[in-house]
Amino acid sequence: MSNGCGYEGCTVGETKRCALENDPATCPHRVTGSLVVEENAGDDTVDSNGSVGSPVLASPVETPTFPPSTTLALAAIDEMMVSRYVTVVGILGDPEAGKTACLASLYLLVSHAKLEGWSFADSRSLMAFEEIARGARRWNEGDPPAQMTVHTEMADDRQPGFLHIKLRRRSDDRSFDFALPDLPGEWSKDFIRTARSDRLEFMRSADVIWLVSDGRILSNKELRQGAITRLGQLAARLRALIIGKMPRLILVITHRDIVVPAVDTIRRIELELAKHDLEAEVVAVAPFSDDPNFGAGFGLDLLINATVREARKGEPFWPDSNPSEEQRSFLSYRRDND
Ligand SMILES: Nc1nc2c(ncn2[C@@H]2O[C@H](COP(=O)(O)OP(=O)(O)O)[C@@H](O)[C@H]2O)c(=O)[nH]1
Ligand SMILES: [Mg+2]
Known part of the structure; x- marks a missing residue:
């Protein structure tokens, strides 16, 4: 049966010719407009006025979805920033320095x-x-893997992925939102070697940068100088990348469970940073511990305290730009453009 005809064997749809050899326009089996509406009474493409095409039912209210399960893109952090202040932390350091370990330990x-x-x-x-x-949890179950944190691989190697955590400070009940990127150490290496900085652009608007360094390397006579030089190179790259106000730097020295950073080494790093007119606060941490008598997570609280210690002072909202008496800017402008 063709659409619009009541005759069972109608062929107008297929052949344009009526099976009963009637004129399709005047065939008595033809179904009129009002019948079509009746036939389609339950069809949601026909509204109460009988006009076809407009939806009858309003689309259902979208059910809330779970928040994204993996890291957040920069755009998501920007969106969050609209409603509240988010402390953005940049995390740089050699591969295996302990960057991911700091984040995992903080979470645990x-x-x-x-x-x-x-x-x-x-x-x-x-x-x-x-x-x-996850690596740390496996370790807690008594099955120590060679590496406790999964080697950081980025799903998108051009965009940092951020972890978000909101913490409440007990002393004053104030909450702080943190955006922490888990960047692969290769990004820091590339930044030093080739000045590749496109994916580190966000550092410009970071509040704080953690420069993570392996305490064992800093206490090793042969390796120490290389690590100090790389920190200096990193400082130079940051100086070149960040034009405006420099985020505060925190030198995070890991493996505090194994070695205590030497005062002399810290002094040498400070001198290296000073060459680029930079200074860093030093925090020694042990996100994980090989020593049963030394608590894993040592220093992470101090690191968070240091991270929020001083909110970044913004640029003056309405800078004082009154011309001085002698400055004849308007006349000079005319003269310059004549
Ligand atoms: N004992 C001990 N192990 C640590 C410490 N910090 C990091 N590690 C381990 O060092 C290895 C490299 O750390 P990881 O965070 O993956 O380095 P990343 O490349 O900088 O992210 C991992 O097996 C960590 O568990 C620490 O303070 N003490
Ligand atoms: Mg890592």
């Missing part, structure tokens, strides 16, 4: 309410924290 401490002075308030990237902490 907070999730067990063991970060001194801080408590967990929220996270938009819990699954990403879970992913990086």
Whole structure:
């Protein structure tokens, strides 16, 4: 039966000719407009006025989805920034320095309410924290892997992926949102070697930069100088990348469970940074510990305290730009353009 005809064997649809040899326009089996509406009464393409095409039912309210499970893109951090201040942390350092370990340990401490002075308030990237902490959890089950944190691989090697965590400071009940990127050490190496900085552009708007360094290397006579030189090169690259106000630098020295950073080494690093007119606060940490008598997570609370210590002073909202008496800017302008 063709659409619009009541006759069972109608062929107008296929052949344009009526099977009963009637004129299709006047065939008595033809179904009129009103019948079509009746036939289609349950069809949602016909509205109550009988006009075809407009939807009858409003589209359902979108059910809320789970937040994204992996790291957040820069755009998501920007969006978050619209409603509240987010402390953006840049994390640089050689591969294997302990960057991911710091993030994993921070998450594990907070999730067990063991970060001194801080408590967990929220996270938009819990699954990403879970992913990086997985190595540590396997270790806790008594099966120590060769590496406790999965080697950082970026899904997109041009864009940093951020972890978000909101912590509440016990002393004053103030909450801080942190955006922490888990960057592969290769990005720092490329930044030093080839000045490749496109994917590190976000550093310009970071509040704080953690320069993570392996404490064992800093205490090794043969390796120490190389690590200090690389920190200096990193400082030089940051100086070139960041035109305006420099984010505060924190030198994060890992493996505090194994070695205590020597005062002399820290002094040498400070001198190296000073060459580029930079200075850093030093925090020694042990995100994980090989020593049963030394608590894993040592210094992470101090690192977070140092990260929020001084909110970045913004540029003056309305800078004082009154011309001085002698300055004849307008006349000079005319003269320059004549
Ligand atoms: N014992 C000990 N191991 C650490 C410490 N920091 C990092 N590690 C280990 O060092 C290895 C490299 O750390 P990782 O965070 O992956 O380095 P990344 O490349 O800088 O992200 C991992 O196996 C960590 O568990 C620390 O303070 N103490
Ligand atoms: Mg890593």
